[in-house]
Every structure is written in structure tokens, then in C-alpha cells.
Amino acid sequence: MLKYISKRLLRSFLTLFIIMSITFILMRQMPIEGYFQNYDKLSEAQIQNGIRMLGLDKPMPVQLFNFYKNLLKGDLGMSLRYRNNVPVTEILAPKIPVSVRLGVMAILLALILGLPLGTLMARYKGKLPDHLGTAFIVFIQAVPAAVYYLFLQLYGTELLGLGLLFDPDKWTAWILPVFSMSLGNIAYYAMWLRRFMVDQSTKDYVQLAKIKGVSGSKLMFRHIFRNAFVPMVQYLPATFLNTVIGSIYIESLYSIPGMGGLLVDVIKKQDNTMVQGIVLLFATVGVIGLVLGDLLMVVLDPRISFGAKRGNR
């Protein structure tokens, strides 16, 4: 077990390393304006001086090495344009909990609503609940997210009597962003769970369970749902990423002081070090999703043995 986990973690670090290196190298190809507060007003000598100070004149491998060296010390560099000469970590620190809270709530809500919806659709396959659910899923997947995000904001804020500014201390203020962010995943979870449950319910072992007298909700949950949930786990990483992507738009829409909104801001302002820092965080979330998916799979399915050759899947 331990060996499997450490191997898996090592691989995730490698993934992160590759993502970060590529981002870093790409950022260096941007115009150097991105490293100065008011580039236009600076003299040539000041610019050269700045470049030397930031180490931008060194060869790429050296720069990359320095970046990782600082990263290990927990230093992501200074923000230069978004805020002048403030450490990136200092800017990010208060925003991380906001985004994490939003993301976790959105995923939980998606699970709480999506799984029962999928179960209901499988249970009443071909009947009204199934049709309604399918209509919902098709709607969510066909209509661009921005459209229903805006729609929800427009009518939702009015309905809930919210002000235009986001107030993190008022719990009602969280309702709309969390709900908007979870919609995509609700559809996703419901769609896959329905499919896997319908698959499972035609299996022989379900027949045998029925023959021995298991019925109704026991059959539905102890056998069909339980077994359909295992393949669902594969899709967990994708939903983590969905949430991250959703947060980028939702946070700026509701002016939530989180990282998604921030990413849009810093890209607009061409603050290269800030972009690097945020990409690193988002990539980490994605990789954590992947690892979590794999580990859950191992825990839930006894046929997958921990990394040993015996597993037949």
C-alpha cells in the first residue's frame, strides 16, 4: 500500500514539474514589459538594471534552476505589476481559503444533488424522472456555461435580495456562486451514475441477489449503487478541473476575492510571476484530483491490488 502511494505521488510530482517548467519557459517568451511597473517611463539603463536584478539575463536552464530553488524555500517571487514588489505568496495567502471553500462546497453540492439524480434516473429508467433528468443534462451540456451563469446572477441576486458586492460573511451570498459552479458537475455525476447503474442492474450478480430475495432499496444501494460508484471515481479528477475552470469565471462574475478572479486580473495586467504562481496552484489541484481518484479506486475495488502484478484490470 505504502509503496503504491509513494510511487503514485512521485509520478504526480513529475507531472507538476513538467507543467511548471513549460509554463515558466512560455512566460519567458512574453514581452519584458511584464517585469516592470511603469515600463514606458523607464530609461534604457534602468531597464537593463532591472533585468539584471531579476536574473533575466541568465540562460534559461539557470533561470529555471533558480526558480525551483526559490520554490523549495516557499518563495514564488515578487509581484511586479499587479502590486508593486509584494511577494506572490503574500498576495495569494488570503485568497486560497476563499477559493478552496468555494470549490469544496461546489463539489459537495454537486455530489449531494448529482448522485441522487443519477440514482433516480436509473431507478425510473425510461419513465418521467429519467426524461426530466436527461433534459437537464442536455441543457447544461449544450448551453454555454456563461449563459446560465449570467442568467442565475441576474435573477438570483434579485430573488435573494443581495447587493452587488460579494460579502463573504453573509451565507446567502455563497448560494449563487456555489450553485452555479456545481451545475456542470451535477449533470456530469448524474449522467455517469445513471449509465453505470443501468449497466450494473443487468448483471448476473444482481439477478442472483434478487433471486435470493434482496429487494427494493437494499438491492439498489448495497449492490447496484455501490458497484456503479467504483467506475464513477475515475471521473473525479475531471470534476476537480471543471470546478477550477468554473471558478475562474464565477469569481470574477461575483467579484469574489479568490484565485480564479485573480488569474483573470493578473493575465490582463501581464504580471508574469503572479501567473506562474496561480498556474502552479491550479495544476496542483488538478494533480491532487488525479491522485485522489486513483487512491479511491484502490480502496473501493478489491480486484485492484496495490501496484502488485496480480491485479487484472
Added chain:
Amino acid sequence: MAKKTILSVKDLNVKFNLRGKILHAIRDVSIDVYKGESLAIVGESGCGKSVLNKNFIGMLDVNGFVESGEILYFGLNGTEAPGQAVDLAKFKKERDWLKIRGKEICMILQDPMTSLNPLKTIGSQIAEAIRLHQNLKGAELKKAVIKTLEDVGIEDAKRRCRQYPHEFSGGMRQRVVIAIAIACKPKILICDEPTTALDVTIQAQILGLLKELKSKLDLTIIFITHDLGVVANIADRVAVMYAGEFVEIGMCEEVFYDPRHPYTWALLSSLPQLGVKGKELYSIKGAPPNLFKHIEGDAFAVRNPKALKIDFIEKPPFFDITPTHKARTWLLDKRAPKVEPPEYIRNIRCGKEKRG
């Protein structure tokens, strides 16, 4: 010993609705199953063996329905109907079937590799059956699980009940499936080709186990198979099925040594054991009839080279040969011409006379 009927099927007709077309899968089937016997149902693939038996536990596919007929079950001895028959053909709701499934009638499926839940331990799957039907809990339940596993011949049961199905071989899994079935304490056990997916030595072991359990637990067994070798091994009585109906029913020796229906002849002639060395093995020509269409006369007539004219016009009734043996063929009518069975069948008869 007087035979007590435990299950009585009367003029059963089962149909399937396939995209608006109606398939007549079970045609006017009647049969009595006696308490404590083992009845084999034989016939080629698609003749309706599984469909017939699924009716007894309410497991018909959703597009299937009982059009007419009765399935009387006499085994219930609870307060609801002591000694009285209940008509299973009238059951509609899942709740009705819960009285029957498991504790009255249980079934073993063909493929042991897929019959067990891959994510649950063997022990918990047996425990689930015991909890449903025997009201045991805690340590007693655990003991009962281990005892059941030992009853089906699994060694080291204490350890093995914590294992998952993928840690068991095919034969072992079928033993587990049998353990689940007997844990329900059923009165009738339907075995739908329980050994088809297993190799020959394992087959013999499983058949041996079923025979042993039958006498130990006083089970009534309905055995579905197309392997006549298996029939000879396990059955007291044989019912031969063709195109959704029974064509011959009799005690095992009667059907094997004195078969009367041309289809039974054909079926026996294709047994490898009866083939003559150097001669090509007999195989039945043609295909079974299309069950979407109405069948005129004797369903087997079109494939029977020696069919009589009347076979194509009118469906024969059952003719009694002995009190326990009957066949549905015009050959048994007084007016019928004498038609000799094929050579193989005559050989068996001679063999029997010489020996007997």
C-alpha cells in the same frame, strides 16, 4: 411412496413483446413437479427452458408476460395459506414475489464467474441470504456462514469467507453460489445449466455436491440442461422440451430406453456416447421453428423426415404410455402406421433387454 405435487403448471402461455412483434415462447405447457424429486428439463438452445423456469420466481424479462395459465405452488405453509395453493402466474408486484424468492424457490445461474458481486466478500454475500431468511445475527450469523461454506465442500472456510470472488476458481465460485442458494433454505432449487461453464471433472464434482445436498436437505430440484449425460447422472424424471412445449415426459429410464417422440429420438441419436465408431455423428437437420409465427400441427414435423401427414395439420395430444410416461406424437395413436425408431434407438432398446 405417494407423490406429493409441490408445483403444478397448467396450460401456461408466455409471450414476449419485441418491438411490437409478439414471440410465443412457452406454448400450452403443463407439468407437475413432485416434492423431493429431481426433474430434468432438456432441449436444444432457445426452446424455452430458462423462460419457463424464470416464471416460477418472477424473474421474467420486463417485455415478457404470462398470457394465460396457472402456476400453482403448494409449498407455502405460513399463516397465509396453509397447505393451499398460490397461483404464481397471478403475482404482479415485487412484494408478492418476496414471499417466494429464496426461501421457497431459489435458482442457480449458468455462469459462476458473473453470478457473484465482485466487490463484496464471499462471507457477506452468504450472510445476506441467511439474514434475509433465517433471522440470525452477530456470532451466530458468522457461524452459520462458515457452516454453509463447509456444507458445500469449501475447506478453510473461516479464512475463505473473508475473500472476494476473484480469489476463487470457477468451480469454487459455483460452490459459493450453491452455498448462497441453500442458505436461503429453499424447497425447490432450480439449476439452470449450472455446470455448462465448467470443465468436466469440476462438473462431476458439482453434480455430486447437488445430489448430496438434495438428499440432506430434502430439496426438490429442477435441472435445466442440454447435456443428456448430466441428466442420466442426476435426474429421476425427464421432460423433453421443443419449441416452447413439452413433447415427452417420463421417468429417466423410460425416456432413455424407450423414447417415443421423434424429437427425443433425434436428441438421443446425437449423443456422442451412442455413436457408432467410424460413422458420422448424427445431428438434427434444420432449425427450430420461428416462434413469432403460429405453429401448425406438430412443431417438429418439418425437421422429421418420417413425419406423418397429420403432423402438419393437427397438433397431437399427449398419449400415455405408462402412468409415468407420456409423449405428444401421433405415432402413438391407434390408427398410426408403424414407424420404426432410428437404428441407434433400437440398439439402446436391445441393450436394455439383454441386460434387464
